[in-house]
């Protein structure tokens with residue numbers, strides 16, 4: 142259920158001001174939930190605001206298109222930045238504060254620190270997007286320093302990212318509770334993504350192959366298939382039949398890990414990454 146709208150949404154750009162604002166709320170005895178985003182908000186992001194509002198007294202979101210998590214040939218410059226619309230959506234949803242930092246303050250001159258979370262960041266997305274998870278982990282740690290909240294909310298849409306953030310939080314003893322929320326989809330099954338706006342109508346139709354292949358996997362596993370190779374082949378066949386979708390990987394891993402599960406003998410997550418035209422999409426499902 143959406144949070145009850147508040148009268149105002151406070152927009153903060155400075156790091157020191159942001160920290161002070163969160164500390165002031167906590168000193169009043171209020172708990173703070175934090176939703177980090179890159180903006181171009183959709184209902185998936187807003188579901189995280191709702192989850193934070195349900196568990197915390199105050200909700201802080203952030204909007205920052207983090208340059209260091211994009212590869213040199215990726216879409217950093219063309220990534221959508223509809224800031225006024227995003228602020229309106231957050232205001233309507235009852236978010237209390239939004240942190241919109243300046244790149245120059247987030248990455249000061251001479252900046253050189255980077256967080257390497259180790260093996261969980263290596264395969265799948267890590268292999269497809271070299272340097273991506275170092276960029277993610279570093280900016281998430283920085284955002285946690287700027288917004289010292291009690292809980293932080295992430296979407297399961299970015300399955301491996303949730304593992305990276307949880308690993309980092311555990312390894313560095315971060316005083317924040319990392320919560321993971323379900324994937325929000327359009328009625329036809331397409332996982333909501335800020336990148337869906339890049340898709341032409343024809344590409345959007347083809348993009349449905351991702352969620353359809355995950356549903357097929359779910360179905361054949363529920364009917365008793367245990368061989369991950371067979372599941373993967375069936376998924377790839379479905380995607381190939383739709384056409385126009387270039388698969389980067391289909392990962393069938395033990396749930397909560399990035400380790401391949403050759404036999405489906407316990408809970409698994411199946412994650413898929415593919416390009417539809419020039420748009421890179423990811424999706425996943427948890428089974429069992």
Ligand code: AMP
Pocket residue numbers: 177178179180185186188189294295296297298299322323324325326332333334335
């Ligand atoms: P982004 O703005 O893409 O960096 O995403 C910000 C947060 O929203 C991340 O924790 C994402 O996993 C989450 N998110 C993005 N899309 C969805 C979705 N369709 N359902 C749930 N969470 C999502």
